[in-house]
Amino acid sequence: MNELDALVESAAQGFAQATTPADLENAKALYLGKSGRITELMKGLAALPVEEKKTRGAVINQAKQAIEAALNARRQALADAELEAQLKAEALDVSLPGRSLGQGGLHPVSLTLERIEGIFGSMGFDVAQGPEIESDWFNFTALNTPEDHPARSMHDTFYVEGGTQTAPNLLRTHTSPMQIRHAVQHVQRYKALLDAGEPMPEIRVIAPGRTYRVDSDATHSPMFHQCEGLWIGTNVSFKDLKVVFTDFCRTFFESDDLVLRFRPSFFPFTEPSAEIDIQFPSGPLAGRWLEVAGSGQVHPNVVRNMGLDPEKYIGFAFGMGPDRLTMLRYGVNDLRLFFDGDVRFLSQFQ
Ligand code: PHE
Numbered sequence: 001m002n003e004l005d006a007l008v009e010s011a012a013q014g015f016a017q018a019t020t021p022a023d024l025e026n027a028k029a030l031y032l033g034k035s036g037r038i039t040e041l042m043k044g045l046a047a048l049p050v051e052e053k054k055t056r057g058a059v060i061n062q063a064k065q066a067i068e069a070a071l072n073a074r075r076q077a078l079a080d081a082e083l084e085a086q087l088k089a090e091a092l093d094v095s096l097p098g099r100s101l102g103q104g105g106l107h108p109v110s111l112t113l114e115r116i117e118g119i120f121g122s123m124g125f126d127v128a129q130g131p132e133i134e135s136d137w138f139n140f141t142a143l144n145t146p147e148d149h150p151a152r153s154m155h156d157t158f159y160v161e162g163g164t165q166t167a168p169n170l171l172r173t174h175t176s177p178m179q180i181r182h183a184v185q186h187v188q189r190y191k192a193l194l195d196a197g198e199p200m201p202e203i204r205v206i207a208p209g210r211t212y213r214v215d216s217d218a219t220h221s222p223m224f225h226q227c228e229g230l231w232i233g234t235n236v237s238f239k240d241l242k243v244v245f246t247d248f249c250r251t252f253f254e255s256d257d258l259v260l261r262f263r264p265s266f267f268p269f270t271e272p273s274a275e276i277d278i279q280f281p282s283g284p285l286a287g288r289w290l291e292v293a294g295s296g297q298v299h300p301n302v303v304r305n306m307g308l309d310p311e312k313y314i315g316f317a318f319g320m321g322p323d324r325l326t327m328l329r330y331g332v333n334d335l336r337l338f339f340d341g342d343v344r345f346l347s348q349f350q
Helices: 003-017 021-032 037-045 050-089 108-122 177-189 191-195 238-252 300-305 322-330 343-349
Strands: 133-135 159-163 168-171 203-212 223-233 259-267 270-279 290-298 314-320
Touching: 003 021, 003 037, 003 050, 021 037, 021 050, 037 050, 108 203, 108 223, 108 238, 108 322, 108 343, 133 159, 177 191, 177 203, 177 223, 177 300, 223 238, 223 322, 238 259, 238 270, 238 290, 238 314, 259 290, 270 314, 290 300, 290 322, 314 322
Parallel strands: none
Antiparallel strands: 133 168, 159 168, 203 223, 223 314, 259 270, 270 290, 290 314
């Protein structure tokens, strides 16, 4: 092997040992740099006679080209390796399952409210909504609740700013104020008919929503839900209340054998009044009477406050607790779970 072939080979070896582009540039300098081996050989040509310069020059040039070729090959190899490593590091397994956002859903109490609206809707009831900040008039006075009734006390009712000393504003303690609000609107709408002594279309409405009382334990929450029901006409009786509410409960709990009990009770705004209890024919709650609603025939004073003549118009009202209905339907025993916002609990209802 001549001196130049040896030089080419040692250059190729040097390049092969370089594992980074910087190493390779250093190795290149040894041969092709300003004072590299090839450069030195080229300089040496100057001293040779013309003929020899030509042949020697051609040979050196060949060696230089071979070294450059080796250099370029190594450059390419290093670049390829770097790309390869980068691709590996950033590898994406497109066959992995995606990370989903998680599917939301309705709150169990909202599911119950939808169910209630659906069932009463099918019986011809409208759905009405009203304010949660109420006046003393709609929450108590118009509902025939005496001035000294215990429900008005600060222990039971959240009073808020606004209103007057004698008629303060409050967070509604039940959905019953919607009886008055809705009936008054209805009467307004059919004023012409009523003025002409004609009967107005019946009032048939439910009013679900949030209600508030100063109360908090496993079965009471300061904020809870109620759903009011009101049916007023010229010939609506307690029998209609029994039929409608029995039908509702049996449909809601999907049990034709569900038994209802109307237990005499008292509310200032109904007379007579009844607490409605249900009993499941089977299952873990079988045999127990469970209270689900208050009800009664709308008191004549309340009918009057609706703007109607109690001699002509009569009907019934009920107020039930959708939170309790939800607990019974799903077997939940602590009401507070509904309002803690724990997704582990809530996602079970989807
Ligand atoms: N408002 C009553 C309550 O909060 C329930 C009720 C509504 C009773 C309508 C009779 C008629 O307990």
